[in-house]
Amino acid sequence: MVQAGTGSGQEASEPLIGRLVIVGIGLIGGSLALGLKAASGCREVIGVARRAQTCNQAVALGVVDRAVTDIGEIVGELEVGDVVFVAVPTLAVESIFSQLKDRLPAGVTLTDGASVKGSVIAAARNVWGQVPEFLVPGHPIAGSEQSGVTAARDDLYIAHRIILTPDENTGLAHTRRIQGMWEAVGAEVLSMPVAEHDEVLAATSHLPHVIAYGLVDTLAHDAENENIFRYAAGGFRDFTRIASSDPVMWRDIMLANRDAILKSIDLYTSNLDSLRNAIASGDSEHLMGVFTRAKAARDHFTTMLAKKAYTETMQAKEVTFVAQPGGSVNGDLRVPGDKSMSHRSIMLGSLAEGVTEVEGFLEGEDALATLQSFRDMGVVIEGPVNGRVTIHGVGLHGLQAPPGPLYVGNSGTSMRLLAGLLAGQQFDTVLTGDESLSKRPMNRVANPLREMGAVVETGEEGRPPLKIKGGNSLKAIDYALPMASAQVKSCVLLAGLYADGETSTTEPAPTRDHTERMLSGFGYEVLRDGPRASLKGGGKLTACQIDVPADISSATFFMVAASIAPGSDVLLQHVGINPTRDGAINILRAMGADITLENRREVGGEPVADIRVRYAPLKGINIPEDQVPLAIDEFPAIFVAASCAEGKTVLTGAEELRVKESDRIQAMADGLQILGVDAEPTADGIVIQGKGGNSDGAVFGGGVVDSLGDHRIAMSFAVAALRASADIQILHCANVATSFPNFAELATGAGMKLVVR
Ligand code: S3P
Numbered sequence: 001m002v003q004a005g006t007g008s009g010q011e012a013s014e015p016l017i018g019r020l021v022i023v024g025i026g027l028i029g030g031s032l033a034l035g036l037k038a039a040s041g042c043r044e045v046i047g048v049a050r051r052a053q054t055c056n057q058a059v060a061l062g063v064v065d066r067a068v069t070d071i072g073e074i075v076g077e078l079e080v081g082d083v084v085f086v087a088v089p090t091l092a093v094e095s096i097f098s099q100l101k102d103r104l105p106a107g108v109t110l111t112d113g114a115s116v117k118g119s120v121i122a123a124a125r126n127v128w129g130q131v132p133e134f135l136v137p138g139h140p141i142a143g144s145e146q147s148g149v150t151a152a153r154d155d156l157y158i159a160h161r162i163i164l165t166p167d168e169n170t171g172l173a174h175t176r177r178i179q180g181m182w183e184a185v186g187a188e189v190l191s192m193p194v195a196e197h198d199e200v201l202a203a204t205s206h207l208p209h210v211i212a213y214g215l216v217d218t219l220a221h222d223a224e225n226e227n228i229f230r231y232a233a234g235g236f237r238d239f240t241r242i243a244s245s246d247p248v249m250w251r252d253i254m255l256a257n258r259d260a261i262l263k264s265i266d267l268y269t270s271n272l273d274s275l276r277n278a279i280a281s282g283d284s285e286h287l288m289g290v291f292t293r294a295k296a297a298r299d300h301f302t303t304m305l306a307k308k309a310y311t312e313t314m315q316a317k318e319v320t321f322v323a324q325p326g327g328s329v330n331g332d333l334r335v336p337g338d339k340s341m342s343h344r345s346i347m348l349g350s351l352a353e354g355v356t357e358v359e360g361f362l363e364g365e366d367a368l369a370t371l372q373s374f375r376d377m378g379v380v381i382e383g384p385v386n387g388r389v390t391i392h393g394v395g396l397h398g399l400q401a402p403p404g405p406l407y408v409g410n411s412g413t414s415m416r417l418l419a420g421l422l423a424g425q426q427f428d429t430v431l432t433g434d435e436s437l438s439k440r441p442m443n444r445v446a447n448p449l450r451e452m453g454a455v456v457e458t459g460e461e462g463r464p465p466l467k468i469k470g471g472n473s474l475k476a477i478d479y480a481l482p483m484a485s486a487q488v489k490s491c492v493l494l495a496g497l498y499a500d501g502e503t504s505t506t507e508p509a510p511t512r513d514h515t516e517r518m519l520s521g522f523g524y525e526v527l528r529d530g531p532r533a534s535l536k537g538g539g540k541l542t543a544c545q546i547d548v549p550a551d552i553s554s555a556t557f558f559m560v561a562a563s564i565a566p567g568s569d570v571l572l573q574h575v576g577i578n579p580t581r582d583g584a585i586n587i588l589r590a591m592g593a594d595i596t597l598e599n600r601r602e603v604g605g606e607p608v609a610d611i612r613v614r615y616a617p618l619k620g621i622n623i624p625e626d627q628v629p630l631a632i633d634e635f636p637a638i639f640v641a642a643s644c645a646e647g648k649t650v651l652t653g654a655e656e657l658r659v660k661e662s663d664r665i666q667a668m669a670d671g672l673q674i675l676g677v678d679a680e681p682t683a684d685g686i687v688i689q690g691k692g693g694n695s696d697g698a699v700f701g702g703g704v705v706d707s708l709g710d711h712r713i714a715m716s717f718a719v720a721a722l723r724a725s726a727d728i729q730i731l732h733c734a735n736v737a738t739s740f741p742n743f744a745e746l747a748t749g750a751g752m753k754l755v756v757r
Pocket of ligand 1: 339
């Protein structure tokens with residue numbers, strides 16, 4: 001049995017398949033022939049074409065080794081391991097099958113490339129009475145509007161998908177052979193039931209072709225539009241490119257996949273009708289709704305085709321930082337918008353009545369995941385463009401059921417806060433996330449929601465996915481939080497918007513209060529009394545303007561950078577210094593950092609300042625436990641500062657750090673040890689022996705550290721390089737884009753030496 005091409009351990013000298021017979025030497029068949037030849041994937045390619053001229057051309061172009069006009073001439077030569085690929089228009093497949101009936105030697109595999117699989121199965125049944133075990137129906141999702149043998153290319157299938165639709169009669173060995181053949185030319189092979197294939201292709205390929213042919217034909221026939229092609233610009237060209245495709249092939253496809261295509265056309269026609277009505281009646285909301293949703297879908301189109309609500313482009317990339325030693329940081333910097341406030345601006349803006357304008361929105365993947373979730377629930381959201389977002393609020397009861405699970409990537413804040421407000425909806429939802437988020441605890445929100453009467457299911461051990469049943473009436477509770485968590489507090493308060501009565505939360509220590517402040521900004525009364533916050537369900541939010549200040553968590557990397565690198569002097573502009581977030585300033589100052597707050601002001605209910613930080617020698621401290629929740633996201637960077645301080649720094653009471661995007665105590669201790677720092681993790685903190693001493697020289701050695709896909713770990717080690725003696729290579733840094741997409745750019749602009757690979 002011949003296995004798949006890549007990773008099969010096959011010797012280059014031993015071809016994957018014996019002979020390849022291409023029936024129909026056009027773009028599709030010819031490209032397979034060229035690709036397999038380039039990969040030394042078969043012994044010989046024999047072409048079969050109706051016209052002698054095509055045969056001669058194919059041989060002359062080197063697409064095939066020899067060619068015949070009648071398959072009968074060569075079928076007798078074939079033997080075990082050979083493959084016949086039928087690449088003729090869909091409706092001609094049956095006649096080729098008839099010519100092969102009773103003549104194909106045993107062990108030869110038959111496959112095809114037709115775009116409709118139901119008709120190929122029907123053709124096989126007409127000819128053989130059933131699908132023969134040697135037939136592997138397939139469809140390469142590749143092509144071009146060019147056709148014919150002259151268009152054939154050896155790279156046509158690289159990184160393209162091939163869908164196989166094997167029948168229950170199809171032999172496994174034959175399927176594997178065809179899979180190996182396609183993988184050898186660089187394609188990715190999937191398998192799918194026939195009916196599903198035909199429906200998916202009707203919607204994603206056949207319908208666009210009908211529309212493109214129809215549009216060009218309409219315009220070409222319209223006398224008043226005779227100049228249309230002369231003035232047509234990029235839009236027309238892009239949209240109608242596929243109307244140059246082979247008419248015979250596409251006529252066949254339309255006839256062969258009739259029912260599925262009709263269904264798609266009907267759906268599209270009714271959508272077009274509503275657009276027509278919206279244009280006729282000047283319904284700008286409807287137009288914006290369709291256009292903004294379609295734009296977002298187009299931006300994520302691969303995943304929309306898979307009928308998912310939203311998926312990540314984010315896990316796809318592998319990013320390594322190489323942070324080179326030395327340097328200092330200088331200049332005026334504005335780090336991106338606050339992540340917590342950006343999430344909340346989308347959530348509350350969506351649930352408000354009226355249009356909310358947001359400035360300074362963080363265009364990082366976490367906040368964008370929240371934004372996309374609300375689009376998936378029918379909210380019209382314009383932007384973000386340069387941090388500006390316009391949200392057309394639908395009111396507390398205006399969300400619609402999303403088309404599939406809401407995928408929130410790496411974002412714990414999205415999942416936990418959304419859980420609260422989804423518990424109050426009339427529809428069911430499923431919240432999913434990436435690998436890191438799928439390991440994080442969700443019972444901390446599921447439990448109080450259940451107390452309120454919500455029906456919430458988690459995955460194993462209280463991990464995601466979260467399945468939230470709609471249609472339950474929620475009752476108000478008084479919830480004493482078992483841990484200091486703003487996400488849990490916010491989740492309960494957001495569910496409280498939908499609960500009957502007054503919901504309250506009491507926290508064991510102050511945590512960020514952006515939810516409470518922003519709810520007030522939207523005109524929703526939140527009573528606050530020390531650790532207690534409460535609100536009554538059933539009110540309404542009124543749209544407002546939100547100016548999101550720069551994120552103090554992102555600013556902290558530069559506060560630490562400037563504090564540890566001699567010669568540094570930075571001004572961090574317009575940073576949010578909410579007293580529930582300023583722990584890093586307090587801790588660094590206690591260590592001796594030179595930090596001054598300039599131009600203090602209040603913007604939209606949040607205190608803001610420009611933060612000036614100059615290099616100063618640091619000393620180790622015992623970090624006061626009351627500062628822990630106020631600096632919860634800043635500890636990875638603070639540990640880097642502690643490593644550069646003189647003496648010991650001890651952190652306690654910070655067990656929450658073990659359940660962040662990574663176990664931040666362990667991840668930092670491991671990395672710091674690799675770089676030569678004495679860092680001992682404890683159950684609820686860490687003990688770091690600072691190496692600052694009286695020298696301004698290197699504190700860290702070089703080495704390779706793993707950020708474990710945790711954005712803050714990655715950025716902290718990049719900062720450490722300012723005081724390193726050699727390169728620090730930091731693995732798995734793609735998630736820096738979740739909170740600080742332009743980190744590398746700002747860091748290098750300020751004087752750090754960071755290479756992104
Ligand atoms: C956040 C709360 C904190 C913080 C997270 C953002 C928020 O999490 O670590 O980055 O926006 O409410 P916990 O509530 O789990 O402490």
